[in-house]
Amino acid sequence: MALNIIVCLKQILDPEIPVRDFRVDAEKKEAVRGSANLVTNIFCENALETALQLKEKVGGKITVISYGADSAEDSLRKALAMKADAAIHLLNEGNPHPDALTVAQTLAAAIRKQGEYDLVMVGRESGDWGVGQTGGLLAEELAIACVNFVDAITATDSGLTCNRQTDVGADTVVAKTPLVVTVTNNEFNVPRIPKTRDVMMSYRQPLTKWTIADLGLTPDEMNAGNSYYEVVDLYIPVKEINCEFAEGDTLEDRVDKFAQKIIEVTGTM
Secondary structure, eight states: OOEEEEEEEOEEEOTTSOGGGOEEETTTTEEEOTTOOEEEOHHHHHHHHHHHHHHHHHOEEEEEEEEESTTHHHHHHHHHHTTOSEEEEEEOOSOSSOOHHHHHHHHHHHHHHHOOOSEEEEESSOSSSOOOOHHHHHHHHHTOEEEEEEEEEEEETTEEEEEEEETTEEEEEEEOSSEEEEEOOOTTOOOOOOOHHHHHHHTTSOOEEEOTGGGTOOHHHHHGGGGSOOOOOOOOOOOOOOOOOOOOSSHHHHHHHHHHHHHHHHOOO
């Protein structure tokens, strides 16, 4: 059963940035890019790798979609180098903090516009805000079922057999297409590294670009979700550690002073 698969990709700041280089703009309530690279969210790459393995077994087509600024093209080119078949860039035209509902509405409009599909795959959550709601909201927008925390998929005559991780282990879900799945990581869906030649060839492949107007959405619709919650403050917690040394000429003196300090702090004998 060949499958028409859609994989949604999100570009984020590299979460591996050294802690000492991580900064927050308190006024804009966002992380400062600084020297950090922009990378594809790792769970989205797990989703793409799972899709590639599924296509290698049953055939079909993989289309990658990303909603973001011009830089999102880098994530799409990398996906093409990994052997995705087509790429669609949904241009973010001035919404600096699209919430999960806005993203889901945009992706749903693009998925409907691109035509028929069997399976939509997204990462279980993003490595920046970690909201983890886009997959469920996207399924709601498309009016189809959603299976969460999937780490492997097998196509059978009965449908798609999804292995999903749970708090106590794993279970198996058999679902009919069309279907949305949110993908988590395991040892078998580690993203492959594209060959240098494929990276170079990816820049020769066509890339479809759609604006919000192309999707039939209005600016008001694009900002509707932003009224549901507000980021009141964003800061890096400051952890203060006050350290005192128990001093004395002998070990017994230091132990006595240490014991006195415990009594002073706790107020007990």
